[in-house]
Amino acid sequence: MTKMFLEHLWEYVIEHPIAVLVAVAVLYLTHITLKPLNRIRRLGDVGLFFGKPELTGFYRERQLERLKLLRRTGDLPPVFPNGWYCVCESEKLEKNQIMEITILGQFLSLIRSESGTVYITDSYCPHIGANFNIGGRVVRDNCIQCPFHGWIFSAETGKCVEVPYDEGRIPEQAKVTTWPCIERNNNIYLWYHCDGVEPEWQIPEITEITEGLWKLGGRTEHELMCHIQEIPENGADIAHLNYLHKSAPEITNGSDIIKTDLSDPQPTVQHVWDGKWEVKSEEHKHCGVMHLNQFMTIWGHKVPLTSSKLVAEQHGPGIVHMLFDFGMWGKGVVFQTVTPEEPLLQRVRFRIFSNIPWFFVKFFMTVEAMQFERDVFIWSNKKYIKSPLLVRNDGPIQKHRRWFSQFYTENSPRMMKDGSLSNQAKSIFDW
Known part of the structure; x- marks a missing residue:
């Protein structure tokens, strides 16, 4: 029976090759369209410049190692916050x-x-x-x-x-x-404190995830070379939103800021941002909050159904809960987690749980990743300046730095000029 079926199938393939190819293509496109986004970028894939013409193979790897050494610049804060x-x-x-x-x-x-x-x-x-x-x-x-x-x-x-x-x-x-x-919100977390202190706060539980109302819709993951504090500081740097993230990513250039004209005062497709950052409360001083409203325009006209409201709660140095309200599309949360694997090597994960339609989730997470990769270009190449030169509309960057300093103490590991650490991180149970 099986043999007869295979023979008939083969005959059909021989007689109708174009129809078979079209059917296979449709099935494949349906598969990759419905499959949740899983965008992974390793160190060197995005954000680093390897010259013109671009170095490849052994020379690329050697340049990557050289960049790691040269990135030890600036008066860096301690490298592993609590x-x-x-x-x-x-x-x-x-x-x-x-x-x-x-x-x-x-x-x-x-x-x-x-x-x-x-x-x-x-x-x-x-x-x-x-x-x-x-x-x-x-x-x-x-x-x-x-x-x-x-x-x-x-x-x-x-x-x-x-x-x-x-x-x-x-x-x-x-x-x-x-x-x-x-283990919380479908993630596993480790507590670290350089003075052996027990956990000083708990990670809030998102009930919509626990009760199964919001489902996992996709994830992105990036390795990037910078100090951990550079990443959350973006939440207080309001001024960069309407420059670095003003234009929508182009299909041809993607997130590559070297190839993108960021200075265009009126890009065809534009993101309009309005945000503020503040400490949540004295009782929850470990938590900083960014409120951000956004919509898109085409040729200066607001696009219907593109508005979103975001409340991003940062719990300590490595966890952000981005609570989104997309109006009629639905609601959800994006977890942004930053894990310091090495002093200047961070692993950043984004995961979305929502009741939003799958096609909107995939579009949103793809655009979000490409905008994030613009930041990766900046973080991977910038120098940390302890006392930045700021103007009035830069946003509360210094306020954010004072807030972030609570996660360091005298024993927090620092990077020495030779790349070694002043002391090794250890468990609070090892004190």
């Missing part, structure tokens, strides 16, 4: 899985137990130093077993609970460091 940081998206970590994560200049192990709870530990066995991420296993619900000699450690307490070939007393120092973490 706060919560996203280390993984919930759906990417399965039960009984150990995943390597990079944060705060080191490798750690992210673990999901058999019952579903998440834990974070240091990656190296204190016995002889084997890496749990390479061949380690989750056992006994929430324990990790070293791949070298089989020692078993509790992912909750870090203590060794079994040395399989030795029935004697387990050494008191047989312990792996654990890190405080929490």
